[in-house]
Amino acid sequence: MEKRVCGASTNLICAKICAEMGLKMENERTLEKYIRGLTAGMLGGMVVALAIGFFFMEKREFSENENRYLAKLPSFGLEKVQSGEYMKDLETYLADHFPFRDFFMGMKTKAETSVGKKEVNGIYMAEDGYLIEKYEKPENTEKIGRILKDFAGELEGQDVELRLMLVPTAVYVYEDKLPDYAPVRNQMETADRIYKSSGILPIDCSGDLMEHKEEGELYYKTDHHWTTFGAYIGYQAYCREMGLDAVPIEEMDARIVTEDFCGTVYSKAGDYGREGDAITVYTNPADCLTVEYKDTGEITDSLYNLEYVEAKDKYSLFLDNLHPLIEITNETAVSDRELVLVKDSYANSMVPFLVHHYKKIYVFDTRYYKQGVSEFIREHKNVSDVLVLYNMNTLDGDLGIRGVY
Amino acid sequence: MVFSSIPFLFFFLPFCLILYYAVPYKANNPYVWKNVVLLLFSLIFYAWGEPVYILLMFFATAVDYCNGRLMERFGSTKGRRRFFLICSVAINLSVLAFFKYADFLIATLNGLFSLSIKPLGLGLPVGISFFTFQTMSYSIDLYRKQVPMEKSYLNYLAYVSMFPQLVAGPIVRYSVVNEELRERLIKREEVEEGLLRFMQGLFKKVLIANQAGGLWEEIRQLEMGQASVATAWLGASAFTLQLYFDFSAYSDMAIGMGRMLGFHFPENFNYPLSSVSVTDFWRRWHISLSTWFRDYVYIPLGGNRKGVARHLRNMLVVWFLTGLWHGASWNFVLWGLYYGVLLALEKYVWGKALNALPKVCRHLYAILIVVVGFVIFVFDDMGALGNYFRAMAGCAGNRLWGEECLWYLRNYKAVLAAAAVLAFPVYPWVKKRAEALGDKGRAAVSLLSMFGYLLLFAVTTAFLVNDTYNPFLYFRF
Numbered sequence: 001m002e003k004r005v006c007g008a009s010t011n012l013i014c015a016k017i018c019a020e021m022g023l024k025m026e027n028e029r030t031l032e033k034y035i036r037g038l039t040a041g042m043l044g045g046m047v048v049a050l051a052i053g054f055f056f057m058e059k060r061e062f063s064e065n066e067n068r069y070l071a072k073l074p075s076f077g078l079e080k081v082q083s084g085e086y087m088k089d090l091e092t093y094l095a096d097h098f099p100f101r102d103f104f105m106g107m108k109t110k111a112e113t114s115v116g117k118k119e120v121n122g123i124y125m126a127e128d129g130y131l132i133e134k135y136e137k138p139e140n141t142e143k144i145g146r147i148l149k150d151f152a153g154e155l156e157g158q159d160v161e162l163r164l165m166l167v168p169t170a171v172y173v174y175e176d177k178l179p180d181y182a183p184v185r186n187q188m189e190t191a192d193r194i195y196k197s198s199g200i201l202p203i204d205c206s207g208d209l210m211e212h213k214e215e216g217e218l219y220y221k222t223d224h225h226w227t228t229f230g231a232y233i234g235y236q237a238y239c240r241e242m243g244l245d246a247v248p249i250e251e252m253d254a255r256i257v258t259e260d261f262c263g264t265v266y267s268k269a270g271d272y273g274r275e276g277d278a279i280t281v282y283t284n285p286a287d288c289l290t291v292e293y294k295d296t297g298e299i300t301d302s303l304y305n306l307e308y309v310e311a312k313d314k315y316s317l318f319l320d321n322l323h324p325l326i327e328i329t330n331e332t333a334v335s336d337r338e339l340v341l342v343k344d345s346y347a348n349s350m351v352p353f354l355v356h357h358y359k360k361i362y363v364f365d366t367r368y369y370k371q372g373v374s375e376f377i378r379e380h381k382n383v384s385d386v387l388v389l390y391n392m393n394t395l396d397g398d399l400g401i402r403g404v405y
Numbered sequence: 406m407v408f409s410s411i412p413f414l415f416f417f418l419p420f421c422l423i424l425y426y427a428v429p430y431k432a433n434n435p436y437v438w439k440n441v442v443l444l445l446f447s448l449i450f451y452a453w454g455e456p457v458y459i460l461l462m463f464f465a466t467a468v469d470y471c472n473g474r475l476m477e478r479f480g481s482t483k484g485r486r487r488f489f490l491i492c493s494v495a496i497n498l499s500v501l502a503f504f505k506y507a508d509f510l511i512a513t514l515n516g517l518f519s520l521s522i523k524p525l526g527l528g529l530p531v532g533i534s535f536f537t538f539q540t541m542s543y544s545i546d547l548y549r550k551q552v553p554m555e556k557s558y559l560n561y562l563a564y565v566s567m568f569p570q571l572v573a574g575p576i577v578r579y580s581v582v583n584e585e586l587r588e589r590l591i592k593r594e595e596v597e598e599g600l601l602r603f604m605q606g607l608f609k610k611v612l613i614a615n616q617a618g619g620l621w622e623e624i625r626q627l628e629m630g631q632a633s634v635a636t637a638w639l640g641a642s643a644f645t646l647q648l649y650f651d652f653s654a655y656s657d658m659a660i661g662m663g664r665m666l667g668f669h670f671p672e673n674f675n676y677p678l679s680s681v682s683v684t685d686f687w688r689r690w691h692i693s694l695s696t697w698f699r700d701y702v703y704i705p706l707g708g709n710r711k712g713v714a715r716h717l718r719n720m721l722v723v724w725f726l727t728g729l730w731h732g733a734s735w736n737f738v739l740w741g742l743y744y745g746v747l748l749a750l751e752k753y754v755w756g757k758a759l760n761a762l763p764k765v766c767r768h769l770y771a772i773l774i775v776v777v778g779f780v781i782f783v784f785d786d787m788g789a790l791g792n793y794f795r796a797m798a799g800c801a802g803n804r805l806w807g808e809e810c811l812w813y814l815r816n817y818k819a820v821l822a823a824a825a826v827l828a829f830p831v832y833p834w835v836k837k838r839a840e841a842l843g844d845k846g847r848a849a850v851s852l853l854s855m856f857g858y859l860l861l862f863a864v865t866t867a868f869l870v871n872d873t874y875n876p877f878l879y880f881r882f
Contacts, residue, residue, distance in 0.1 A: 030844060030847070030848075031844060031845075031847075031848040031851075032844065032847040032848045032850075032851045033594065035848060035851040035852050035855055036597060036598070036601065036851050036855075037593075037594070037597045038855065039601065039851070039854070039855040039858050039859075040596075040597035040598075040600040040601050041597070042855075042858075042859060043600060043601075043604055043858060043859070043862055044419075044600055046859075046862060047414065047415055047418075047419055048419055050415055050866070051415045051416055051419055054415070081456060082456050082457070084453075084454060084455075084456060087406075087453050087454070090412070091410065091411070091412050094411050094412050094415075094416065095411050095869075095870060095872075098411060098415075098870050101870055104866055104867040104870040104871065105867070105870060105871055107863065107864065107867040108864075108867040108868050108870070108871040111864050111867060111868075115818075115819035115820075116815060116816070116818055116819060117816050117817075117819075118815065118816055119816055121871075137626065179815075180811075180812075180815070181808045181809070181811040181812035181815060182812055183808075183809045183812055270871070
């Protein structure tokens with residue numbers, strides 16, 4: 001026992017001497033050792049500097065580039081610690097507020113594209129400056145068909161024209177712009193399966209989009225939505241199928257409201273520094289509109305909220321982003337028909353064309369409207385048309401469609 | 406907490422090291438404070454993911470610590486010592502069996518006798534396979550009088566729970582670190598070299614293993630009936646690279662952190678993908694596990710000294726257990742036995758013929774076996790395993806070659822190329838060449854690698870920051 005204590009203290013002295021020697025010996029270190037030491041010191045220094053930076057740099061609430069709210073410091077609680085939830089939240093918080101986050105996010109994409117990666121974070125780096133979102137393997141095709149079939153069943157006996165419009169995204173229409181050998185899943189095959197299993201009459205605008213793709217940009221280069229021109233092509237297909245006379249696009253007032261729209265796909269890809277898109281909005285001077293947002297009670301005469309032009313998510317200017325139910329009245333519509341539109345955000349830029357034909361359009365976002373659309377239709381006997389419109393990419397993952405039935 | 410994450414790299418590790426270096430030496434027991442710091446951080450590390458199972462860790466270590474004390478106190482005869490050894494091993498194996506294998510056993514019984522016993526559904530305690538093997542090594546070595554008894558529970562717990570090697574090895578035996586637990590030199594140069602070694606591991610994990618893993622995930626999601634043969638092989642290779650770089654990167658990081666703390670852990674990998682035979686592969690792959698089984702199972706069973714029949718039986722037992730150790734599922738057992746059989750064949754059938762072949766052929770032979778082996782390793786669903794093998798063999802009418810394969814090669818060429826090069830001992834080769842150039846050459850190489858380290862660190866950080874970015878963009882649109 002005594003021996004061990006003795007040994008330990010000798011060792012302690014040894015350690016002390018060595019520490020002093022270490023300082024003295026520094027001059028004698030070879031250049032190689034010195035550089036290695038310097039490397040280690042710099043790496044360690046960077047780790048510590050970034051950690052210190054985290055504590056002293058200002059925390060942002062919202063990330064413009066990623067277009068989302070960043071995590072908040074989780075509150076401490078014994079239960080949350082026990083379940084491990086606290087630690088998870090803390091990890092997210094640390095990553096979300098990491099110093100120079102935007103710089104590092106951009107750097108990751110740069111590193112990947114510079115070694116030849118053509119797909120980053122599920123986005124193809126396509127030709128002509130297009131960033132095109134990948135079409136992931138659909139997982140919910142049967143479920144969606146069933147939901148829509150149930151919805152159609154509920155409307156049986158009602159005197160309404162029901163249609164289903166599944167819109168392809170850029171990955172389908174601009175397949176020729178994708179990088180070579182990029183694997184493609186056919187969106188319209190999935191759409192056909194849903195058309196069949198739901199039993200609802202389809203409106204297929206994919207052919208129209210393909211046909212008109214040389215005439216103008218159908219999709220934004222930096223966002224997952226179609227452009228207003230793309231939406232116009234979709235509207236034409238709708239009119240053809242429904243026997244309506246589409247308003248020629250020349251008769252509408254076109255106005256470019258912004259030229260630097262950097263959308264969702266831009267954020268997802270992280271390839272910052274690309275140019276933004278222009279957004280053109282169309283208004284028909286013949287229409288006399290009242291737009292009522294049922295959740296906020298706000299009433300306006302425009303389908304656009306141009307305050308969003310200053311924000312990051314500029315696509316939200318169409319129909320003021322998200323609302324469970326919007327009632328649009330057109331006093332000068334060409335008919336007395338009323339349309340129920342069950343949709344995702346793709347429809348927001350098509351509504352400005354549709355209003356010309358309907359006295360009233362009820363616009364439902366079923367992610368937020370929970371009282372049942374079919375119930376609404378039964379109670380409103382004037383409703384003559386029902387259109388269900390979704391894009392093929394968010395249809396599967398988003399499942400807002402669950403709210404339909 | 407994983408090593409390659411922002412919380413660990415930028416907060417946990419620097420805090421721990423700063424405190425560790427800052428606490429003073431104590432006069433009669435110099436490292437006690439450092440051990441306390443180490444233990445404290447190890448417990449936080451363990452509790453981070455599994456707050457409840459920390460009690461299990463206390464239990465497992467207390468059992469072996471007490472057993473050790475009792476063995477020294479009452480173990481005057483071999484029989485008595487053996488009694489305490491059996492106690493320790495039995496308790497450790499029961500803990501392991503209960504937490505890791507109970508549901509597997511239940512599922513197997515249910516399948517065999519069409520019973521419907523309810524599975525326990527227990528989460529697997531992190532690192533349980535590693536720390537039970539470590540504590541057993543202590544009991545067995547103590548029984549064999551190869552190590553002295555550990556008097557301090559603090560030291561013992563600090564040894565077993567030591568965070569660098571807690572989750573994924575290497576399996577550090579008590580005999581390796583027992584002296585360093587009491588006395589160790591923390592030299593500046595060791596700390597620097599340890600930090601560089603840690604960084605190497607970090608780069609390997611984030612920039613190669615995770616990327617190769619991304620490729621593998623993409624390929625495994627394909628419909629195997631339609632995938633081309635080339636794609637199936639590419640997928641299997643990607644998984645092989647992922648597993649090797651992931652696992653060896655963890656060992657690199659553990660060894661590096663060990664050195665920064667003043668410990669010397671054993672090397673765990675020696676370029677296994679550059680092996681020339683299966684025997685060679687297992688001398689280079691997860692060395693701390695294969696030597697554990699060799700010293701504590703294979704040799705006690707008689708090894709190869711008691712005739713061919715006994716030898717074959719011993720190999721079968723060892724490889725059955727090695728397979729099972731990797732996971733509670735039949736595919737791991739199959740994977741272990743696959744190697745058992747191949748090793749026996751190399752030993753008794755074609756080993757000599759193999760050695761006569763040109764080196765390129767031997768490399769090809771070994772890598773082929775390894776890649777096929779890891780396909781068994783990755784699928785715990787036998788049906789999926791069968792489908793994948795059919796695609797690799799082109800049995801389901803698969804095309805030999807497809808555009809999708811070109812797409813993957815195009816996207817992952819840099820990672821695959823880097824991985825293929827680094828799987829061979831290129832780094833030691835460069836170092837050797839540099840040494841031949843004398844002091845100036847060495848300095849030049851270290852200067853070049855300095856820029857490499859700094860660049861890779863920045864890129865790695867970028868990947869780590871991006872990693873946690875779960876694109877959830879649509880909720881506001």
